[in-house]
Amino acid sequence: MLADKKILFGVSGSIAVYKAAEWVRELAKAGADVTVVMTEAATRFVSPLTFATLSGRRVYTGMFEPDSGEEVTHINLAKKCDLFLVAPATAQTIAKLANGFADNLLTSLALANRAKMLIFPAMNSNMYCHGATRANLARLKDYGYGIIEPDEGKLACGDEGVGRLVDWETARDALLSAFAPQDLLEKTVIITAGPTCEPFDPARHLSNRSSGKMGFALARSAKQRGARVILISGPTSLKKPSGVEVINSATALEMHDAVMDNYDRADIVVMSAAVSDYRPAKLKEKKVKKGSGSIALELVPNPDILKELGKRKGKAGSPLLVGFAAESSDHLEEGKRKLKEKKLDLIVVNDIIGTETGFASDTNQVSLIDRDYQLEKSPLLTKEECAYLIWDKIARLMQ
Ligand SMILES: Cc1cc2nc3c(=O)[nH]c(=O)nc-3n(C[C@H](O)[C@H](O)[C@H](O)COP(=O)(O)O)c2cc1C
Numbered sequence: 369m370l371a372d373k374k375i376l377f378g379v380s381g382s383i384a385v386y387k388a389a390e391w392v393r394e395l396a397k398a399g400a401d402v403t404v405v406m407t408e409a410a411t412r413f414v415s416p417l418t419f420a421t422l423s424g425r426r427v428y429t430g431m432f433e434p435d436s437g438e439e440v441t442h443i444n445l446a447k448k449c450d451l452f453l454v455a456p457a458t459a460q461t462i463a464k465l466a467n468g469f470a471d472n473l474l475t476s477l478a479l480a481n482r483a484k485m486l487i488f489p490a491m492n493s494n495m496y497c498h499g500a501t502r503a504n505l506a507r508l509k510d511y512g513y514g515i516i517e518p519d520e521g522k523l524a525c526g527d528e529g530v531g532r533l534v535d536w537e538t539a540r541d542a543l544l545s546a547f548a549p550q551d552l553l554e555k556t557v558i559i560t561a562g563p564t565c566e567p568f569d570p571a572r573h574l575s576n577r578s579s580g581k582m583g584f585a586l587a588r589s590a591k592q593r594g595a596r597v598i599l600i601s602g603p604t605s606l607k608k609p610s611g612v613e614v615i616n617s618a619t620a621l622e623m624h625d626a627v628m629d630n631y632d633r634a635d636i637v638v639m640s641a642a643v644s645d646y647r648p649a650k651l652k653e654k655k656v657k658k659g660s661g662s663i664a665l666e667l668v669p670n671p672d673i674l675k676e677l678g679k680r681k682g683k684a685g686s687p688l689l690v691g692f693a694a695e696s697s698d699h700l701e702e703g704k705r706k707l708k709e710k711k712l713d714l715i716v717v718n719d720i721i722g723t724e725t726g727f728a729s730d731t732n733q734v735s736l737i738d739r740d741y742q743l744e745k746s747p748l749l750t751k752e753e754c755a756y757l758i759w760d761k762i763a764r765l766m767q
Contacts, residue, residue: 369544371399376449378474381409382456383524384490384533389414391455391536392422403445405474431473442473446480451546456490456533459501466504484546486514488539493529516542538610545592551763553594558627558634559587560641562602564620568648568665571655578642580604582732585755586638587612593759600626602641620644620670627673636762638690639674646670678711688713688765694720703737713739713765716758736761
């Protein structure tokens with residue numbers, strides 16, 4: 369989704385410059401067209417050659433370079449970019465940007481630039497919390513710059529506190545948000561994700577192979593498109609998406625209660641979790657001991673959360689309802705049956721048999737069936753691309 373985007377990447381003189389080198393590598397890998405501009409101080413930390421090699425392009429370090437020729441670098445580079453980011457952004461560069469300085473190529477380009485601007489501060493926490501830096505960042509916000517607050521933790525100088533350059537995943541979310549359509553602005557979205565685990569003794573449970581990747585991708589992309597996101601997640605090993613409210617729920621009953629408690633807040637509910645249809649009738653107090661014979665486990669049905677939500681539909685202001693069907697056969701017939709039975713606006717059908725689709729894989733191939741039985745089939749995509757496709761469809765259904 370960052371392919372062919374023209375990104376002007378400003379680097380100023382913080383110890384975190386080496387992390388920016390990794391970001392440039394990731395952007396280039398994603399197919400973005402990255403041009404790096406370094407301040408003189410930045411070149412003291414990492415050589416321009418590193419950035420030139422990683423971006424595959426010339427790196428700019430000064431306004432008065434002898435080989436600039438007839439090109440007016442500080443105007444031309446700014447004209448060509450889709451997005452301008454500064455990472456790491458030092459206290460010094462932030463102060464210059466806030467006050468309209470144009471004393472080096474990076475700050476001059478920022479003044480000439482008309483594209484979206486993102487600032488990723490990185491500095492010691494005392495510098496970051498100083499009134500001057502706070503005031504400078506507030507001013508940049510007023511200019512319409514996106515400010516991505518640094519992380520808290522151990523800093524390079526040995527201090528502990530706020531000021532660490534955010535990780536690539538957070539940076540990537542910010543970049544995608546800058547390019548994403550803001551068609552979910554002001555919408556509250558509930559997304560369920562992952563498996564549920566149904567315990568039958570203190571050590572064991574019944575579960576399924578869902579990894580939560582699809583639901584987490586939906587949560588991240590909804591956030592990028594401007595939504596307030598409530599992610600109700602079964603047990604997964606995935607990292608919490610930034611800016612998303614996460615409610616952990618282990619069992620189907622817990623997930624049911626979490627969905628119902630938040631239902632009134634939602635404009636859209638997307639049930640992508642693989643909720644266990646059954647749970648053990650009784651939870652044994654002690655671990656079941658190994659014996660020689662077979663044992664039987666009695667199962668009772670769990671509530672069908674989607675069906676219950678479908679029954680609530682029709683009242684004014686009821687949210688748009690999206691279900692998932694993980695099928696191993698008769699995919700489309702099953703999808704249509706569930707769409708009708710549960711009164712859904714959209715069902716996303718996926719195949720859990722293939723190795724490149726469904727549970728745990730990083731890719732998926734989905735069929736979307738809407739409330740008018742219109743069918744849309746996707747090619748094999750990453751789960752993130754699938755999520756974008758699903759939100760495109762939901763945004764159209766919301767109109
Ligand atoms: C080892 C070292 C690490 C530094 N790290 C930071 C930093 O993380 N953030 C910051 O704002 N300044 C940091 N500085 C100070 C800046 O390099 C200094 O303010 C410089 O003038 C910034 O210039 P620039 O903004 O034009 O790149 C550091 C300096 C040194 C010597």
